[in-house]
Amino acid sequence: MAATYKDIQKETGLSLSTISKYFNGGKMRDKNRKAIEKAIQKLDFRVNEFARGLKSRRSHTIGVLIPELISTFHTAIIADMEEYLRANGYGIIICDCHLDRDRERDALTFLLDKMVDGIITVPYDKRGEHLALARQREVPVVLIDRLASEFKTDAVITDNESAGELAVGELAAAGHRRLAILSGPDGIYTMNRRMEGFVQALQRHALPVDSELLMTTEMTAEGGYNGLRRLMERPDPPTGLFCANYEITLGAVIALNEMGIHIPDQLSLIGMDNLMLSQLVHPKLTLVMQPMQLIAQSAAQLMLDRLQGSVQAASSRTVEFPLTLVRGDSVQPPALV
Amino acid sequence: MAATYKDIQKETGLSLSTISKYFNGGKMRDKNRKAIEKAIQKLDFRVNEFARGLKSRRSHTIGVLIPELISTFHTAIIADMEEYLRANGYGIIICDCHLDRDRERDALTFLLDKMVDGIITVPYDKRGEHLALARQREVPVVLIDRLASEFKTDAVITDNESAGELAVGELAAAGHRRLAILSGPDGIYTMNRRMEGFVQALQRHALPVDSELLMTTEMTAEGGYNGLRRLMERPDPPTGLFCANYEITLGAVIALNEMGIHIPDQLSLIGMDNLMLSQLVHPKLTLVMQPMQLIAQSAAQLMLDRLQGSVQAASSRTVEFPLTLVRGDSVQPPALV
């Protein structure tokens, strides 16, 4: 049986309120402080967080809700957030909705029922209306990676349009004119933005926009694999390709290997995220990278600001980070046909 | 302000104990049940888990403590465990100790202070003495992947020795005699076992054991990269290699690409885990695979058994799963020198 204030009381003869004050930073006689500390040692006393939470209504726990845990991008961000939040006394409860809107809603309810103090989420449902439930319970929400059309709140995103721009710019500079994109399904915030940026960049560079080369597929390695085959089996395949997320890039590379299509001689390729991939694949890939650590820390900080009440309740802040192009050897001028 | 039993009481006129019974599965008049349900709807009532925990001493939360979140192996297992546990009403609080014993100890304390009902961990500290603290607080512990020398408890592991055996068997069958292993640091449970299994298998196959070819390195891509270079820059390099974990495999493949050493003509390679890798790399890698989903589910189930009290407190069960060899194209007979 765990020790309580009463046990400390028995040890020290002090009253419960003095003991409480010790744990909540009040002033007290040095002698008493030391007596309490001695009793804590002796009893291996730990404050009971249930009791504390019952009064304070705080669990010092943040719910993290994401579409899929098996995603380098999400995992990397979660790892950084976990470290940052724990350093501030907060633990994270993770829920993975497995790319399913109903599960996402259930998971949110689950987290709220677990009395989390806040929710940090990569919303799967584009509209994000499920998040209204959190607001109704007065639990702050911070979005990562994607905005929700029907739910305004603090968010950390990257300049997704520029991903398309960076890729097109690099490929166009190498002399490519027939460019394709393999993006995720319509309805995914980041994928739509990257697609839009890509199309706008084509226009800006006065390159042809062939809707057959603006392909969407699942955001999985399998999706990238299938998408690439469809793209390259066309009578008139592209000479330059941008893969709009990590898993799609992975699948595309697998398919290219299988089809015996050589990078960059036969196809110039630009992928996204995960530097490790770029080094593993031969030749090294040129990538558009997101600053994962910055994203993680700033999401965590936005949440801490909310929880510490240092921010206007009504305001909503959006932090947007730029993307960077990391050059490998997967882009070269197109073959002369 | 969230609704409480008292609010339901006002709505229904029923007593607190009747309402409590509703939530804890007692019998009651159908009329009363319906009245309560109606009130719950109207008030958007949720049971306060702080108050409930204060009485029951249960948070329905499991602490998950791992060496590193950025590890496909750990992430995959966590994703499966999360799903399985949540389906049973349990959430998981994740802590990553970043390959640091002190942080591991701190994280354990953190989790216990968060009132978790149990700890599922891949212990980083080989001895696992820090886990005694959990036992002292009567919090059950389930180990994954590694046993701890100084802490006996329920555990789920794989037959690590057989990894070495499978690899040596496959390479020997192809005619290789000069075999090397790239394993993790001495002191890591799995790495030691795989190394031992490898050496025993060499002896069983009557192959020479050259201690220079039994190499240990960090369990990271960088470790694999460096280890491979050291190995292949020797005057008399091996013709067959087993990489004893995923990250090491990754790093080794990167280094081979850079050095222009071709698989399998110049080196036959067997890696571990992560089927995706095997498909990405050209040629496809032959791999020793661990059944991640089984590991995850059985760890979760061991924990649930403990929490539901359906297991003797004193007993300790170890579940060991077999490994499988998945053939790719990275092994062929050695070149005639």
Place this chain on the structure above:
DNA sequence: CTGTTAGCGCCTTCAT
């Protein structure tokens, strides 16, 4: 089957 009551461990006025 339902109601009354006394805590679970901690925090917070309010006195002293």
Place this chain on the structure above:
DNA sequence: ATGAAGGCGCTAACAG
């Protein structure tokens, strides 16, 4: 600076 007392929301005897 310290002590006494009530209550946070729920549960579990115990009566009725």
